[in-house]
Amino acid sequence: MMKPEGSQIEKSLFERSAGLLEALGLCRASEILEVRPLAGGVASDIAAVRFGARTVCVKFALPKLRVAADWYAPVSRGRSEFNWLLVARAIVPEATPELFGWSDEHGGFAMEFLSGPDVHVWKAALLAGISDGREATGVARVLGSVHRASVQAAFDPSPFHNSGDFDALRLEPYLRFTAERHPDLASDLIEMADALKLANKVLVHGDVSPKNILMRDGGPVLLDAECATMGDPCFDVAFCLNHLILKSVHLPRSRDRLLAAFLKFWEAYSAHVCWEDPSELETRTARLLPMLLLARVDGKSPVEYLTRDEQAFVRGLARSLIVQRVDRHAELVRRISLEARS
Ligand SMILES: Nc1ncnc2c1ncn2[C@@H]1O[C@H](COP(=O)(O)OP(=O)(O)O)[C@@H](O)[C@H]1O
Ligand SMILES: [Mg+2]
Structure with missing residues (x-):
């Protein structure tokens, strides 16, 4: 223009x-x-x-x-x-x-304004099947560094008491809206949303999605932090990992690589976790993940690239993982890999 x-x-x-x-x-x-x-x-x-x-x-x-x-x-x-x-x-x-x-x-x-031959949107590289695990670990390190810095005494959380906005932008459209569509799971989804709203542990970005991450010279640049709030780190981790799972369903030929990137992401991220036992954070992340998975087919902001069959698969997988309360990432990955093959 x-x-x-x-x-x-x-x-x-x-x-x-x-x-x-x-x-x-x-x-x-x-x-x-x-x-x-x-x-x-x-x-x-x-x-x-x-x-x-x-x-x-x-x-x-x-x-x-x-x-x-x-x-x-x-x-x-x-x-x-x-x-x-x-x-x-x-x-x-x-x-x-x-x-x-x-x-x-x-x-x-x-x-x-980031542009040029060395800049691309991470989502495009993931969908083209050309993103390697290094990009995922790069994102994990950045996220872990910001989370860790925000628990230090020098950090001022006062500009980030945004749990009302966070509820309106994230919890309502994803978890609460999805709860209405899945009444049998509503209590789990609402309990999770309420806990996330109350949490105050670290500075959460709130929209760590591959479409909001530019890769520059192979390293991530994070954008679009409109949902930033003090909250539970599991939200950022699960939100990002969820995109790797969705793409692993959609791209069978990249599946193993994407699921390996998922585990590498967690490994790189968890090295920064100094404010709590990483295995407790892993449990909350693993519980939230299938809820966000379900939200990406039946919430207010469904992903646009899944076919009807893939949506049905994601819905079934997410529902069973929510009911069974899987709480280790390795087990999540094993289940996804197994069910996607059958
Ligand atoms: N600083 C920037 N340099 C280059 N491209 C950008 C920049 N900020 C955003 N973009 C591009 O614009 C798109 C939308 O920006 P984003 O901040 O995510 O807006 P929205 O909140 O509307 O999603 C991004 O996916 C990215 O491709
Ligand atoms: Mg955006």
Whole structure:
């Protein structure tokens, strides 16, 4: 999209972007050469803005998400995202975009725009069957580092008391909504949602999904931290591992590699767990995983790439794992591998 001659929506994105960049002192509106909306986002207006020889990325949270079911969310989550990125940048700078500032007035922020031949979205590499276990362990290390730093005395949790937003954005659309569709499992799902809402252990990112992770030179850059909150680390771990399982169902030829990556992820992540017995965290993660698996077929935000048969398989697998309360990752992987083959 070029300068504001397009539709009202395009025009307003141009104007918002220009207002933000002016407020942050990055450029004047008259210097903007192009505002190009980025694909893939359902929760925000996000664009690459080119001025002079530079391109930056601007992001504004939307009040209503672009998904099939009605899903409203507070726009204050934009500020939560910026706060998470600030914290993570101090811990793992190479795994975050450079930040150029937040504006309350414009309700958005500007960051480095990552592009080029060495940058790809992790989800695309996973679906193409070309992601290796190193990418998964890279994500695990970043996540473990942020979680671990957030339990240190020097960490200030005050910007992250966001359990209300977290409930609206994660627990309601995934667990509580799915509970309504599976009344026989509702008590397990609701008990889990209530426990996650109360938890206050570490700084949780809240959306560690492969589509929110760019790989740059083989190392991860985490984006899209709108759901950031103090919470239970099992949420981030299970949320991410869930995507590896879903893809292992969808891609039989990559299955063994993806399930191996699952175990490597856990191994790399658990080395950072200093705030509790890792086996207790493993148990909570393993219990949450099949619930998130079920939520990705019957919740408010189903994954788009599963066929009907694959959805039915995931539903059956998730339901049986929830009922049987599997609590070790090796056992989860064994079961998935076995049932997917039969
Ligand atoms: N800083 C960035 N540089 C390059 N691409 C980005 C950047 N931030 C986001 N993107 C791209 O835009 C997509 C949507 O961004 P995201 O922050 O996930 O928005 P949403 O909250 O709408 O999901 C991402 O999947 C990624 O491909
Ligand atoms: Mg996203």
